[in-house]
Amino acid sequence: MRKTVYVGVLISSLGLLISIAACQAPLPAPPAEAPDPVQPHYAPTATIKELMLSIVDPSADVVWLSVTTVQSSAGTVDTAPKNDEEWQKVRQGAVALTEAANLLMMPGRHVARPGEKSETPGVELEPSEMEELINKDPASWQMRAMNLHDAGVAVLQAIDARDSQKVFEIGEQIEVACESCHRQYWYPNEQIPEIPASPTSTQ
Numbered sequence: 590m591r592k593t594v595y596v597g598v599l600i601s602s603l604g605l606l607i608s609i610a611a612c613q614a615p616l617p618a619p620p621a622e623a624p625d626p627v628q629p630h631y632a633p634t635a636t637i638k639e640l641m642l643s644i645v646d647p648s649a650d651v652v653w654l655s656v657t658t659v660q661s662s663a664g665t666v667d668t669a670p671k672n673d674e675e676w677q678k679v680r681q682g683a684v685a686l687t688e689a690a691n692l693l694m695m696p697g698r699h700v701a702r703p704g705e706k707s708e709t710p711g712v713e714l715e716p717s718e719m720e721e722l723i724n725k726d727p728a729s730w731q732m733r734a735m736n737l738h739d740a741g742v743a744v745l746q747a748i749d750a751r752d753s754q755k756v757f758e759i760g761e762q763i764e765v766a767c768e769s770c771h772r773q774y775w776y777p778n779e780q781i782p783e784i785p786a787s788p789t790s791t792q
């Protein structure tokens with residue numbers, strides 16, 4: 590009786606072994622050039638410089654210029670979106686700015702066109718140097734682009750709440766996101782003069 594059971598177990602283990610072996614048979618290698626159907630296929634066409642000039646900068650301006658306070662001898666003039674149409678325009682800028690951050694995160698995008706050179710060598714890095722910095726630590730680049738994205742999301746919420754004061758305040762957060770990336774990759778060698786301490790703030 591015991592013997593039969595043993596044989597039975599042996600046979601079924603053998604079956605299991607065979608089926609495991611079948612499962613582990615190597616899959617045929619995909620043809621080298623075949624595109625992976627699961628991965629999205631990006632075609633990053635514009636350079637980072639072009640994204641800055643065509644989308645990031647103009648869209649940030651739409652947000653920044655929507656709420657302003659101008660002081661002059663004639664007094665203070667506050668501007669803020671006044672109606673749905675004006676709010677809609679600011680929102681369009683904020684959407685473009687937020688999504689531009691994703692465009693910056695796309696792999697495989699060049700900083701500038703081949704042969705393009707820095708306009709102020711020594712202060713600005715050359716595009717090839719910036720690209721090297723980005724590729725050396727992609728997570729750090731992504732994090733800076735994500736900060737811009739998050740500032741965009743915050744400003745969208747303020748726009749949807751029709752809160753112009755908040756839009757103004759988050760404008761600052763957007764600027765910090767721009768600058769912290771520029772200081773890291775674009776002009777890391779720039780010397781920022783220390784603000785001289787005023788005589789009353791020595792403590």
Ligand code: HEC
Binds near residue numbers: 641645646716737
């Ligand atoms: C994740 C990084 C990153 C963020 C965030 C970022 N930038 Fe840039 N930006 C760059 C880099 C890198 C360059 C240099 C590219 C070049 O000019 O070759 C640049 C260049 C620029 C330029 C100059 C383009 C030229 O060469 O004429 C402008 C203008 C600009 N950025 C505006 C902005 C503004 C406004 C924001 C925020 C709303 C912003 N950027 C956010 C990385 C960033």
